[in-house]
Amino acid sequence: MAEQQRNKWKQDPEAVRADILRVATDEFARAGLAGARMDEIAARTRTSKRMIYYYFGDKEGLYRAVLEQAYRGMRLGEQELALDSLPPEKALRALVIYSFDHHWENGDFIRLVMTENMHEGAYMEMSDEIRALNASAIDRVRQLYDRGRAGGVFRDGIDPLKLHWLISGLSFFYRSNSATFGLLFGQELFDEAGREAVRQEVVEAVMRYVLARSPGAERGAGEAPSSH
Amino acid sequence: MAEQQRNKWKQDPEAVRADILRVATDEFARAGLAGARMDEIAARTRTSKRMIYYYFGDKEGLYRAVLEQAYRGMRLGEQELALDSLPPEKALRALVIYSFDHHWENGDFIRLVMTENMHEGAYMEMSDEIRALNASAIDRVRQLYDRGRAGGVFRDGIDPLKLHWLISGLSFFYRSNSATFGLLFGQELFDEAGREAVRQEVVEAVMRYVLARSPGAERGAGEAPSSH
DNA sequence: GAAAAATTGTACTGTTCGGTTAAATTGATT
DNA sequence: AATCAATTTAACCGAACAGTACAATTTTTC
Numbered sequence: 241m242a243e244q245q246r247n248k249w250k251q252d253p254e255a256v257r258a259d260i261l262r263v264a265t266d267e268f269a270r271a272g273l274a275g276a277r278m279d280e281i282a283a284r285t286r287t288s289k290r291m292i293y294y295y296f297g298d299k300e301g302l303y304r305a306v307l308e309q310a311y312r313g314m315r316l317g318e319q320e321l322a323l324d325s326l327p328p329e330k331a332l333r334a335l336v337i338y339s340f341d342h343h344w345e346n347g348d349f350i351r352l353v354m355t356e357n358m359h360e361g362a363y364m365e366m367s368d369e370i371r372a373l374n375a376s377a378i379d380r381v382r383q384l385y386d387r388g389r390a391g392g393v394f395r396d397g398i399d400p401l402k403l404h405w406l407i408s409g410l411s412f413f414y415r416s417n418s419a420t421f422g423l424l425f426g427q428e429l430f431d432e433a434g435r436e437a438v439r440q441e442v443v444e445a446v447m448r449y450v451l452a453r454s455p456g457a458e459r460g461a462g463e464a465p466s467s468h
Numbered sequence: 469m470a471e472q473q474r475n476k477w478k479q480d481p482e483a484v485r486a487d488i489l490r491v492a493t494d495e496f497a498r499a500g501l502a503g504a505r506m507d508e509i510a511a512r513t514r515t516s517k518r519m520i521y522y523y524f525g526d527k528e529g530l531y532r533a534v535l536e537q538a539y540r541g542m543r544l545g546e547q548e549l550a551l552d553s554l555p556p557e558k559a560l561r562a563l564v565i566y567s568f569d570h571h572w573e574n575g576d577f578i579r580l581v582m583t584e585n586m587h588e589g590a591y592m593e594m595s596d597e598i599r600a601l602n603a604s605a606i607d608r609v610r611q612l613y614d615r616g617r618a619g620g621v622f623r624d625g626i627d628p629l630k631l632h633w634l635i636s637g638l639s640f641f642y643r644s645n646s647a648t649f650g651l652l653f654g655q656e657l658f659d660e661a662g663r664e665a666v667r668q669e670v671v672e673a674v675m676r677y678v679l680a681r682s683p684g685a686e687r688g689a690g691e692a693p694s695s696h
Numbered sequence: 697g698a699a700a701a702a703t704t705g706t707a708c709t710g711t712t713c714g715g716t717t718a719a720a721t722t723g724a725t726t
Numbered sequence: 727a728a729t730c731a732a733t734t735t736a737a738c739c740g741a742a743c744a745g746t747a748c749a750a751t752t753t754t755t756c
Contacts, residue, residue, distance in 0.1 A: 251702080251703060251704080251751090251752060251753070253702085253703070256703090256704090271502065271586075272500055272502060272503070272586055273503075274499065274500060274502040274503030275500070275501075275502030275503075275586075277742090277743075277744095278743075278744060278745085279742085279743070279744085287704075287705095288704070288705060288706085289744095289745090290703095290704065290705065290706085290746085291703080291704065291705090293744090293745065293746080294702095294703070294704080295703095298744080298745075299744065299745090351586065353645070353648055354582055354585065354586060354644075355586070356647070356648055357582065357644060357645050357646075357647045357648050358499075358500055358503075358579065358582060358583070359647075360647045361647035361648050361650070361651045364647075364648055364651055364652075365651055370652070371651070371652060374652040374653070378653060399665075399669075401653055401654070401657065402657070402665075402666065402669050404653070405649065405653075405657065405666070406638070406669070406673060408649075409637065409638055409641035409642070409645070410634070410637055410638070410641075412641060412645065413637035413638075413640060413641045414637070416582075416585060416644070417581070417585050417637070417640065418585075419584070419585045419587075419588045419589035419592075420581055420584055420585050420589050420592055421633065421636075422589070423589045423592055423593055423599070424592075424598070424599060424602040425602070425606060425629055425632070425633075426629070429629065429630070429633065437627075437630075438630065438633070441627075441630050441634070444677065445634060445673060445676075445677045446673075448673075448676040448677050449672065449673045449676050449677070479721095479722060479723070479732080479733060479734085481732085481733075484733090484734090505712090505713075505714095506713070506714060506715085507712090507713070507714085515734075515735095516734070516735060516736080517714095517715090518715095518716085518734070518735070518736085519733080519734065519735090521714090521715065521716080522732095522733075522734080526714080526715075527714065527715090
């Protein structure tokens with residue numbers, strides 16, 4: 241504690257870069273591109289402002305790096321999910337629940353995407369990497385849907401892209417607009433209990449959209465015995 | 469053209485205020501609170517920068533006025549819709565379609581709400597008027613739902629607030645995230661034809677969420693003869 | 697171990713930007 | 727028509743802010 245290397249410093253470029261990105265992610269997510277302050281980022285970093293410009297060029301370069309890292313982290317997290325081992329209906333439920341929770345837990349990502357949309361996607365457009373990352377997301381939905389349709393449990397005629405849109409949209413909106421919606425219509429949709437209730441309804445909405453037959457009585461406690 | 473009143477100006481406070489608000493709405497919607505430039509607003513106004521401060525105090529005061537006007541315009545537009553004269557199912561379809569189109573057409577409103585959410589609703593919180601405006605929106609949904617449930621066409625157990633959330637969420641998200649989503653998954657969801665297709669699916673999703681029985685075959689052209 | 701390349705710290709700069717000063721013009725009041 | 731408050735103009739200001747100059751220190755190369 242008392243004696244860090246005094247007047248001597250070690251070089252560790254990767255750690256410095258990572259440290260800058262960590263702080264910058266927080267600041268850009270908090271304040272957007274225009275609202276973020278380079279001095280503020282520098283102050284909260286272990287290094288100096290000069291380093292930020294050395295590694296990232298300028299403010300926009302830093303923002304782009306932050307955005308890429310955020311998408312990378314988000315999509316990599318999704319890979320954990322093993323859907324193929326579940327029957328289609330259960331897999332879809334799991335996917336929706338995961339999407340909903342994952343978006344909720346990654347507020348920084350949400351706010352960065354909001355910021356990017358305010359800029360009409362201008363910075364995301366420059367990144368080939370981000371587009372590559374997302375191609376797989378839609379594939380997963382397509383596979384799941386095809387599997388369910390083949391088994392007759394999902395109805396025909398659904399566009400997997402729109403299904404993905406539906407799931408992402410509801411998951412994203414719940415978090416992105418929680419401030420204004422909560423203020424206008426009550427915070428009870430956004431506390432712990434409310435969140436679980438909304439999640440359940442999102443699952444319900446998606447399942448009813450996809451299932452060949454509307455889900456049977458889900459009221460009451462246990463599973464309803466179907467035919468065994 | 470050649471001879472506006474030279475060196476003579478007329479006083480018209482209301483017109484000046486309205487002119488400032490019009491330009492400011494555009495600028496705040498374009499760039500957000502931090503990104504908007506007072507000089508830019510002033511330049512595009514018929515009046516001067518000093519006038520903005522005279523009427524609205526400071527940048528935040530102007531932003532608050534813009535936000536209030538935007539919500540007012542949005543909610544007032546909704547009053548046109550006469551749902552009571554339609555049977556519940558048709559009324560709900562009309563409501564969803566209206567919501568979807570209305571959000572799409574009001575990009576400035578969407579972007580102002582996005583901006584406000586970036587600020588955690590801090591400015592909306594100061595406005596009693598905005599909250600009052602929105603109370604009626606949820607009432608309309610509640611009445612419609614009650615009517616449909618009474619007739620047995622809507623299922624039991626739906627929270628009107630969550631139904632409103634569902635409709636708003638999908639309508640809002642379609643516009644708010646069109647840039648990033650279109651970039652990642654293709655613009656075809658957002659051109660003229662794509663928009664109509666998505667709208668149809670949003671209606672479909674909401675109806676399946678609400679209806680007591682899943683909607684019959686809607687394929688083919690005209691109305692299916694039901695029982696007459 | 698000397699030279700070259702990469703990395704870091706300190707101090708500074710030019711500009712942009714929100715906001716203001718001070719005075720002038722206009723319309724209402726008497 | 728003199729007076730006064732409301733409204734408008736043009737020029738200006740200080741702080742905040744993105745970005746830089748330049749030297750110092752560390753690591754790599756030969």
